[in-house]
Amino acid sequence: MTSVAPGNDLNQVDENDPVVGGDLNAEGAEAKPVIDFATVPGYDNVRLDKSLLPPPPVNYVIPQDQKQPDFMSAPVISEDTARQALLEHVGQQCCWGKGAAEKMTIKEIQSSTSYHYILETFTEERSTKWDFEPFQGQPVDGPHNGPAPGPWDIPVPFREVFKNETQFREVPHTAYVKDCHGCNAKGFLRCGTCHGRSQIRCSACQGRGRKQVYKNGKHELTNCPHCFGTGKRRCARCGGDGRIQCTSCKGCCRLRWFIRLSIVWSNNVGEHVVEKTGLPNQLVSKAAGSLGFQDTQFRVMPVARFPVAEINEASHRLLSSHQFPQRMIHMQRHVIRMVPVTQCFCDHKEKDLTYFVYGLESKVHAPDYPEQCCWGCSIM
Numbered sequence: 001m002t003s004v005a006p007g008n009d010l011n012q013v014d015e016n017d018p019v020v021g022g023d024l025n026a027e028g029a030e031a032k033p034v035i036d037f038a039t040v041p042g043y044d045n046v047r048l049d050k051s052l053l054p055p056p057p058v059n060y061v062i063p064q065d066q067k068q069p070d071f072m073s074a075p076v077i078s079e080d081t082a083r084q085a086l087l088e089h090v091g092q093q094c095c096w097g098k099g100a101a102e103k104m105t106i107k108e109i110q111s112s113t114s115y116h117y118i119l120e121t122f123t124e125e126r127s128t129k130w131d132f133e134p135f136q137g138q139p140v141d142g143p144h145n146g147p148a149p150g151p152w153d154i155p156v157p158f159r160e161v162f163k164n165e166t167q168f169r170e171v172p173h174t175a176y177v178k179d180c181h182g183c184n185a186k187g188f189l190r191c192g193t194c195h196g197r198s199q200i201r202c203s204a205c206q207g208r209g210r211k212q213v214y215k216n217g218k219h220e221l222t223n224c225p226h227c228f229g230t231g232k233r234r235c236a237r238c239g240g241d242g243r244i245q246c247t248s249c250k251g252c253c254r255l256r257w258f259i260r261l262s263i264v265w266s267n268n269v270g271e272h273v274v275e276k277t278g279l280p281n282q283l284v285s286k287a288a289g290s291l292g293f294q295d296t297q298f299r300v301m302p303v304a305r306f307p308v309a310e311i312n313e314a315s316h317r318l319l320s321s322h323q324f325p326q327r328m329i330h331m332q333r334h335v336i337r338m339v340p341v342t343q344c345f346c347d348h349k350e351k352d353l354t355y356f357v358y359g360l361e362s363k364v365h366a367p368d369y370p371e372q373c374c375w376g377c378s379i380m
Contacts, residue, residue, distance in 0.1 A: 037130055038176050040148050043259055050127045050262065053151045055328035076111045077357060082344050085357045089364035090371075097371030104348040114284045114358070115274040115292070116337040117303075117311050119318045122162050123327035124265050126151050128171065131260040134252040140175045141258075148173045151261055152328075161331055162267045171259040180255050182248030189246050194235035196242040202227035265330075268322060272314035277343050279356045279365055287359030289339035296333040303334065311336060 037047070045051060077085075083106065090096045128151055148171055158165055179185035190196040201207035205224035209231035212219050223229035234240040245251045273281040293303065303315035315334065322332070342357040348370055355366035 035130075035181055038143075038174075038257065040143070040171075040174050040259065042148060042150055043128060043171070043174065046128050046130055046259055048130055050129050052326050053126045053128060054326050055124070055126070056152055058328070076340060077342050077362065079106055079109055081362060082106065082109060082342050082357045085362040085364050086344075086355060086366065088362075089366065090369070093372070095372070096369065100348050100369065100371045104346045104353070106344055106346050108345040110277075110343045110345070112276060112341050112343070114276075114279070114289075114339040114341050115308055115311050116285050116289060116339060117272045117274075117314050117318075117334065118337070119270040119300075119315070119322060119334045120162055120332065121268045121270075121322040121324070121329060122265065122331045122333075123268060123324050123329050124158070124263065125327045126264075127262045128259050129262075130257060132248070132255040132257045134248075134250040135177050135254040135256040136252055138256065140177055140256060141170075141173055142175050143173055145173045148259070154261060156261075156263050158265045158330075162333065163265070164267055165265045167263045169261045169263070171261050174259040175256055176258075177254055177256050180246060180249035180253055183246035183253070185253045187246055187249065187251040187253045188243040191235060191238035191242055191244050193237040194242065198235055198238070198240045198242045199232040200235050202231055202233045205231060207231040266327075268324070270318035270322065272311070272318065274308055274310050274314075275341070277341055277356065278354075279341055279343075279358055283358065283363070283365055284339050284341070287339050287363055288361050289337040289359065291335065292338040293336035294333070296331065298331060299329070300332040300334050303336070306336065 035048075040046070083101070086101045087098065090098050090101045151171070154169060154171065156167055156169060180187075183189055194200050202209075202224060204226040205211050209224055209227060209229045210221045211224050213222050214220075224231070227233050235242075238244045246253075249255055271285060273284050275281055275284050293306070295301075300319070302319050303312050306312050306315075319334075339359055344355050344357065346353050346355070351370070353368050353370065355364060355369065357364055
C-alpha cells in the first residue's frame with residue numbers, strides 16, 4: 001500500500017506538489033536535482049554519473065626465461081577432395097546445377113596456408129556512482145560500521161577468464177537514509193497529465209461537450225456520449241485523484257542512498273589475417289584451422305620467430321595497442337590459427353574459372369561458378 005506523510009489528505013491537491021517527472025532514473029531526463037550527498041572518505045568525487053577508477057599500479061616484469069611454444073604446420077588437400085567439396089557445395093545451393101562441377105577439368109591446384117593471429121587481453125574496469133532505493137526498513141550499512149573500503153579493495157571474482165561479464169556491488173559502510181528529493185517526502189507527485197486537476201479535455205468532442213450527428217435526414221447537436229456533455233473526462237493516468245505515486249521512492253517518502261560499484265570484465269580482441277590469394281579475409285577468420293601456436297600468460301611476449309614476418313609484425317603492433325591505463329589486465333592469450341586454402345584453376349566449355357576450398361571442414365568459395373540456376377544459365 002502507498003504510504004504518505006501524516007496529515008495529508010489525498011482528496012486535496014496542492015499546486016505546489018512536485019510534478020510527475022522527478023525520477024532520476026527516468027530515460028531522457030536532462031536536469032538532475034541538486035543533492036547534498038554524504039561525505040565518504042575516499043569517495044569524495046562520486047556523484048550520480050559513473051566515475052571511472054584507475055586500478056592500482058602493478059609492477060610486472062616479464063620473466064627472462066619465458067619461452068614460446070613450437071609452431072605447427074597446416075594440412076594440404078588433394079584434387080579428389082577439392083572436387084568432392086565443390087560437388088557438396090553445389091548440392092547445398094538452391095537452383096545450382098551440378099553439370100559444371102562434374103564435367104569441368106581441374107588444370108592446376110595451388111595449396112597454401114592462411115594465418116589468423118588473435119590476441120586477447122582480459123581486463124577489469126571499476127566505476128562508482130551514488131544510487132538509491134525506496135527505504136522500507138531494510139538494514140542500513142553506514143559509516144557507523146566502519147570506514148568504507150577502497151573500490152579496488154573489495155574482492156569480486158570473475159566467473160570465467162576471457163569472457164565478458166558485469167557485476168554490481170554496494171560499497172560497504174556507505175549507506176544512509178534521507179527524505180525523498182523527488183516528492184519532498186510526501187510519497188506522491190502532482191499528475192503531469194491533468195496538472196492536478198483530476199480531469200482532462202474530452203478528446204472525442206474537443207472539450208465542447210456536444211457533437212454533431214446526422215439523424216432523420218438532418219444534422220443535429222447532441223451531448224457527447226463520452227463526457228456526457230461536460231467536455232471533460234477523468235484523467236486516466238491518476239484515476240481522477242490528481243496525484244500519482246512518487247516514481248523515486250514508490251510512495252515510501254524516504255530513500256536509502258549508497259555508493260554502487262560496477263565491475264566490468266572485458267575480453268579485448270585484436271585480429272590479423274594473412275591471406276595471399278583472392279579468398280576474402282573474413283572467410284578465413286571464420287573457417288576451422290589447425291592450431292599453429294598458443295600462449296597464455298599474465299603478459300605475453302610478442303611473437304618473434306614465426307616463419308611469416310607479417311605475423312610477427314602484427315603481434316608486436318597489436319600488443320602495443322593493448323594498453324589499458326583505466327583497467328586492470330588479468331591475463332593475455334594469443335593464438336595463431338593456420339587455415340588450409342586450395343585454389344583450383346579449372347576449364348569448363350573453354351572458359352577458365354577459379355574456386356577455393358578452405359578450412360579443415362573443406363568449405364567452398366566459388367563466386368563465378370557458371371551454373372547458378374536450374375536452367376544452367378549464368379547469374380551475373
